[in-house]
Amino acid sequence: MRYFADWIIENLEFTRAIPSEYVYLIIMVVGGLLLLLFVVPMAGALTFVERRVAGKMQSRIGPNRVGPQGIFQFVADGVKLILKEDIIPTAADRRLFKLAPYIVFVGSFLTFAALPFSQKLIAADLNIGILYIFAVSSMVVVGIIMSGWASNNNLSLLGGMRSAAQIISYEVPQILSVLAVILLTGTLGMQGTIKAQGWAPQHWFLFHNPFAFIAFFVFFISAVAECNRIPFDIPEAESELVSGYNTEYSGFRFGLFFLAEFANVYVISAVAVTLFLGGWNTPFYLPTGIWGLLPSAVNLAGLITFLIKTFVLVFVCMWLRWTLPRLRVDQLMTVGWKYMVPIAFFNLVGTAVWMLVWGDKSIAALLGG
Amino acid sequence: MQSFNIVVYVFAAIIVASAALVAFSRNLVYSAFALLFTFFGVAGIYVMLSADFLAAVQLLIYVGGILVLIIFAVMLTHRISDVEISNQSLRPAQGALILIGIMAVLLGVIFKTQWSLEGQLEYQATTALIGDLLLKKYLLPFEIVSVLLLAALMGAAVIVRKEVRGEQSGGKS
Amino acid sequence: MELIDYLPIFILLIIAVLFVGGTILVSHMVGRRKYGKEKMSPYESGMIPVGDARRRFSVKFYVVAILFVIFDIEVVFMYPWAVIFKKLGVFGFVEMMIFIAILLVGFIYIWKKGALEWA
Numbered sequence: 001m002r003y004f005a006d007w008i009i010e011n012l013e014f015t016r017a018i019p020s021e022y023v024y025l026i027i028m029v030v031g032g033l034l035l036l037l038f039v040v041p042m043a044g045a046l047t048f049v050e051r052r053v054a055g056k057m058q059s060r061i062g063p064n065r066v067g068p069q070g071i072f073q074f075v076a077d078g079v080k081l082i083l084k085e086d087i088i089p090t091a092a093d094r095r096l097f098k099l100a101p102y103i104v105f106v107g108s109f110l111t112f113a114a115l116p117f118s119q120k121l122i123a124a125d126l127n128i129g130i131l132y133i134f135a136v137s138s139m140v141v142v143g144i145i146m147s148g149w150a151s152n153n154n155l156s157l158l159g160g161m162r163s164a165a166q167i168i169s170y171e172v173p174q175i176l177s178v179l180a181v182i183l184l185t186g187t188l189g190m191q192g193t194i195k196a197q198g199w200a201p202q203h204w205f206l207f208h209n210p211f212a213f214i215a216f217f218v219f220f221i222s223a224v225a226e227c228n229r230i231p232f233d234i235p236e237a238e239s240e241l242v243s244g245y246n247t248e249y250s251g252f253r254f255g256l257f258f259l260a261e262f263a264n265v266y267v268i269s270a271v272a273v274t275l276f277l278g279g280w281n282t283p284f285y286l287p288t289g290i291w292g293l294l295p296s297a298v299n300l301a302g303l304i305t306f307l308i309k310t311f312v313l314v315f316v317c318m319w320l321r322w323t324l325p326r327l328r329v330d331q332l333m334t335v336g337w338k339y340m341v342p343i344a345f346f347n348l349v350g351t352a353v354w355m356l357v358w359g360d361k362s363i364a365a366l367l368g369g
Numbered sequence: 370m371q372s373f374n375i376v377v378y379v380f381a382a383i384i385v386a387s388a389a390l391v392a393f394s395r396n397l398v399y400s401a402f403a404l405l406f407t408f409f410g411v412a413g414i415y416v417m418l419s420a421d422f423l424a425a426v427q428l429l430i431y432v433g434g435i436l437v438l439i440i441f442a443v444m445l446t447h448r449i450s451d452v453e454i455s456n457q458s459l460r461p462a463q464g465a466l467i468l469i470g471i472m473a474v475l476l477g478v479i480f481k482t483q484w485s486l487e488g489q490l491e492y493q494a495t496t497a498l499i500g501d502l503l504l505k506k507y508l509l510p511f512e513i514v515s516v517l518l519l520a521a522l523m524g525a526a527v528i529v530r531k532e533v534r535g536e537q538s539g540g541k542s
Numbered sequence: 543m544e545l546i547d548y549l550p551i552f553i554l555l556i557i558a559v560l561f562v563g564g565t566i567l568v569s570h571m572v573g574r575r576k577y578g579k580e581k582m583s584p585y586e587s588g589m590i591p592v593g594d595a596r597r598r599f600s601v602k603f604y605v606v607a608i609l610f611v612i613f614d615i616e617v618v619f620m621y622p623w624a625v626i627f628k629k630l631g632v633f634g635f636v637e638m639m640i641f642i643a644i645l646l647v648g649f650i651y652i653w654k655k656g657a658l659e660w661a
Binding site: 373416417419422426429430433434435437438441442444445496497499500501503504508511512514515516518519521522523524525526528529530 | 545548601603604605607608609610611612614615616618619621622623624625626630633634637640641642644645647648649651652655656657
């Protein structure tokens with residue numbers, strides 16, 4: 001975002017009359033609104049895609065009435081949710097009940113600030129990028145427990161507590177597995193991590209060395225668990241807990257939980273693409289210094305590459321959901337603590353040893369001589 | 370920088386207001402959740418002080434970990450459904466003594482610190498610097514931390530053994 | 543990296559809060575309202591709720607949270623190490639292995655003591 005602001009100040013005459021801070025402010029507000037305009041319809045559309053995918057996988061059709069092939073289903077759903085009655089159950093703690101959707105949505109929306117989209121498209125390329133994403137998304141846990149507690153409903157509270165226990169259990173292997181990549185790059189920044197990779201698959205960190213390969217799966221499995229999706233959906237196991245922590249929520253308050261959940265699926269996929277799958281790297285070279293047609297085209301190619309990779313991973317999440325059965329609570333904790341954590345530790349040590357022996361050479365580099 | 374000061378004061382106001390809610394709320398659960406805003410404000414101050422790594426860690430550990438721990442602890446208390454019973458003032462005299470002690474230490478620190486950092490702040494990536502200090506200058510404390518964490522792990526194991534045995538008579542999961 | 547690079551986060555925060563507040567407000571104004579005692583009671587799959595939901599919870603949740611905090615702190619110490627690992631070389635590797643080894647002892651201990659069981 002900084003890049004565009006600097007460019008506008010440099011190239012547009014009339015902005016020089018205004019103090020640069022205000023120009024920054026205006027550009028960032030516009031950028032933030034654009035991001036919201038990307039996130040909300042995208043998350044909404046994912047709900048539709050998920051239902052169609054589920055339909056295909058179960059040999060049925062799925063929603064196909066609203067618009068061609070039903071693509072406006074999510075718009076209809078959104079309108080319906082807004083028109084619904086705004087219910088706060090009498091037993092609920094009104095203040096916390098109202099506060100919880102804010103925290104869940106803010107926690108999931110703020111992660112987009114550090115998510116790259118292309119070479120230049122990123123709201124804030126922080127030095128601590130990946131750590132920032134983990135830090136901000138940890139707010140969601142608090143929002144989830146809050147909604148469960150405030151609802152004052154057996155199913156909600158149990159769902160909220162289980163959800164929190166699950167998220168924090170899988171956060172350990174998740175942040176551990178990322179260390180394998182950080183060892184290779186020496187940076188926490190998202191753009192820096194992508195720049196350290198190449199466009200070709202053998203230059204992705206996924207195929208850098210065997211440990212990075214395992215790290216990707218540890219990361220992705222833990223990330224899916226943090227999204228409370230099948231096979232890790234004990235917190236909202238429909239047949240047991242109705243809908244888990246958001247059982248008492250209806251109307252658009254429920255919609256916000258739903259949006260946050262689908263936005264999170266995008267976030268984990270985008271982070272996985274950034275760390276392991278080469279991000280926006282394309283074979284095209286981005287000339288620096290000039291703002292012409294070519295850099296924009298390269299940027300666009302990067303954006304498209306990044307989005308395609310990300311949505312492939314989003315599809316994998318859906319695929320998992322409609323293929324696998326649900327884990328029991330004790331199995332879930334066993335997988336998290338007794339398998340993922342030790343594997344992640346082993347990976348970390350393995351990557352460090354690899355780097356001591358071969359430096360940051362990848363398998364491809366070693367084979368190619 | 371005027372806007373810098375305004376933002377710092379906004380964060381400070383968030384910290385003070387939410388901390389007051391933590392201390393004075395009659396409802397224990399509200400106190401716990403108000404901590405979220407306190408931690409958030411502290412993270413904001415860290416960012417303003419160019420401690421980016423610390424800010425992220427503040428959120429990651431305090432909001433994602435300690436706060437969840439506190440909330441779980443609240444849920445473990447007996448008679449939690451009577452939320453009003455909690456957070457009473459007990460033993461004001463002893464409390465005042467501790468308060469004076471802490472105040473003295475804090476005031477000492479406040480007067481000893483050089484405050485005119487404004488303008489000298491350099492915003493840079495601090496992660497590598499922290500790593501450098503930890504693994505070279507402060508190596509011994511760094512390794513001692515692992516022993517401390519080991520002790521904490523053992524403590525957790527002790528709690529499990531005691532509580533799980535006590536719980537077998539009843540309780541829900 | 544300057545302070546202004548953090549501004550987008552602050553702005554996104556405000557936008558997110560306004561979005562949530564705005565949509566809830568619109569929904570509140572547009573939606574019908576019809577009060578019903580049954581409707582406003584907690585949902586329990588059609589059964590009449592028995593007792594209060596806010597019962598005492600199992601200590602297992604608490605133990606998981608403690609373990610998380612410990613491991614979280616540990617991993618946070620590893621992040622700065624990982625960033626400068628290339629510079630440190632063997633020296634940094636040995637230091638971190640000592641750190642991890644000590645914690646591994648703790649991990650095996652709690653595993654054997656059954657703190658990782660959920661049953």
